[in-house]
């Protein structure tokens with residue numbers, strides 16, 4: 001396998017949830033903005049925006065909505081946003097109708113832009129010897145978060161990212177063996193859960209630093225457990241949130 005600085009960083013990725021009490025320098029911030037801006041963008045529509053949350057009280061309110069004490073704590077908090085508002089405004093102010101901005105197709109392209117920008121920034125962050133944790137929890141209470149962020153229609157917060165100087169050294173979290181995830185030409189449909197035995201054992205040797213040092217359940221136990229079991233959650237408001245934002249209006 002090829003070994004260079006970038007690849008080394010990528011294959012040694014760990015999510016960081018404890019940071020030193022220091023915010024990003026201007027130079028680091030400018031770099032993040034530049035990398036964000038230069039990410040590939042579907043049909044050159046530039047459908048993503050980045051919100052840096054610096055207001056202490058707002059950070060605390062976002063932390064409460066996310067329910068994770070490292071959100072908005074040490075380091076810097078960013079929110080990656082699908083943004084079709086800007087292009088709608090361009091069309092509107094130049095005298096044309098909204099066209100396809102309310103379709104699922106255009107929303108998908110905006111999601112693609114936003115997620116690529118997220119990972120591009122994530123790689124830049126790690127290359128600066130900083131760490132980050134992605135924050136899907138910004139959508140744990142979608143309607144409340146929309147209100148908190150005071151976002152206009154045609155925008156949608158996709159992921160948060162807490163960034164900073166790492167103050168912990170988590171173990172590398174073992175991933176599925178590639179024979180289960182990387183294929184050539186044809187997707188194999190003969191998956192057999194029994195083949196995951198060795199991987200299951202490996203996963204249980206991982207120590208989770210999230211709460212207190214503890215080992216985690218095997219992979220198959222996680223997949224058959226609470227996370228994916230049927231239950232109601234505010235996250236089920238996501239389709240409502242999309243429609244409230246006048247996104248995916250063709251998706252009933």
Ligand SMILES: Cc1cc2nc3c(=O)[nH]c(=O)nc-3n(C[C@H](O)[C@H](O)[C@H](O)COP(=O)(O)O)c2cc1C
Pocket residue numbers: 013014015016017068133134135136137138159170172173
């Ligand atoms: C889309 C996405 C959302 C995530 N949301 C959260 C989150 O809200 N809080 C958190 O602590 N970790 C979150 N994570 C981090 C995952 O838990 C982590 O990537 C996974 O357990 C693998 O660990 P590693 O990143 O250290 O390799 C998220 C990761 C992804 C890709």
